[in-house]
Amino acid sequence: MTKTNNSQPSPKERSSSRISKNRNANKNQMPLGIAVLVIMIIIGFLLSNISVKLGLFWITGICFGFVLQKSRFCFTASMRDPYLTGGTALTRAVLIAFAITTIAFTAIKFSAYSSGLPIPGQTYITPISFATVIGAFMFGIGMVIAGGCTSGTLMRVGEGFLVQMLTLFFFIIGSLWGAHDFEWWKLNFILKGKxxxxxxxxxxxxxxxxxxxxxxxxxxxxxxxENRIFK
Known part of the structure; x- marks a missing residue:
C-alpha cells in the first residue's frame, strides 16, 4: 500500500512565500524610487532658480504629502470613522492638532495685538450664517461619497487611485465654479451673517x-x- 504525499503547502510556508514576494517587489521598486527622488531634487533646484518661494513650496508640499501618506491622516476619516467603524484614533489626532494650533495661533495674534501691530489673519474671520451650515452639510456628503477631503484626495492621487483622480477632477471644476460665483453668494448670503x-x-x-x-x-x-463600541 503506497502512501500519498500531500503537496499542499502549510500556512507557514504560504506566509513565508508571501513575505518573500513582498521583499522582491520592494527590491524591484528601489530603482524607480531612487529615480523619482533624483527627479524631485532636480525640479526643486529648477524652481529655486526661478523663485525661492517656489522651491520652498515644492519641498513643503512633498514633506506634507509624505507625512499624510505614512500617517494615513485624513480629515474626512476623522469625522466618518466614528460612525462607520467606531474608531476614533484619527478624530483624536485632529483634536490634538486643533489644540496645538489654537495655542500657537493665539500666541502669534496676541503678540501682534500687544505690540500694537495689525493682527494677522483677521481677514479670514468671516460671518457665520445658515449658509455655513448648508455648505458644511453638502461638503460632508461629498467627502464621504468621494472617500476623501482635499488632503486625502491629493494623497491618494499620488498613490495612483483612479477614483480619487476622478474626484480631484470634479473638485477642481467645483472650486472654479464656486470662485466664479463667490461674490454673488457673499453678497446675498454670507454677509448677512455675523x-x-x-x-x-x-x-x-x-x-x-x-x-x-x-x-x-x-x-x-x-x-x-470608541471604548463603548469595542468593549
Whole structure:
C-alpha cells in the first residue's frame, strides 16, 4: 500500500512565500524610487532658480504629502470613522492638532495685538450664517461619497487611485465654479451673517480656555465612544 504525499503547502510556508514576494517587489521598486527622488531634487533646484518661494513650496508640499501618506491622516476619516467603524484614533489626532494650533495661533495674534501691530489673519474671520451650515452639510456628503477631503484626495492621487483622480477632477471644476460665483453668494448670503471673534467676547485668555475645554470635551467623548463600541 503506497502512501500519498500531500503537496499542499502549510500556512507557514504560504506566509513565508508571501513575505518573500513582498521583499522582491520592494527590491524591484528601489530603482524607480531612487529615480523619482533624483527627479524631485532636480525640479526643486529648477524652481529655486526661478523663485525661492517656489522651491520652498515644492519641498513643503512633498514633506506634507509624505507625512499624510505614512500617517494615513485624513480629515474626512476623522469625522466618518466614528460612525462607520467606531474608531476614533484619527478624530483624536485632529483634536490634538486643533489644540496645538489654537495655542500657537493665539500666541502669534496676541503678540501682534500687544505690540500694537495689525493682527494677522483677521481677514479670514468671516460671518457665520445658515449658509455655513448648508455648505458644511453638502461638503460632508461629498467627502464621504468621494472617500476623501482635499488632503486625502491629493494623497491618494499620488498613490495612483483612479477614483480619487476622478474626484480631484470634479473638485477642481467645483472650486472654479464656486470662485466664479463667490461674490454673488457673499453678497446675498454670507454677509448677512455675523462675524464672531472669541477674544472680542471673552478676552484672549478666556477665548483660549473655552476653546481648549471644548476640544478636551470632544476628545473625552471620542475616547468613550470608541471604548463603548469595542468593549
Amino acid at each position: 462675524a464672531i471673534f472669541l477674544p472680542d467676547l471673552f478676552g484672549w485668555f478666556g477665548a483660549v480656555i473655552i476653546q481648549l475645554l471644548l476640544i478636551a470635551a470632544l476628545y473625552i467623548l471620542a475616547d468613550k465612544w
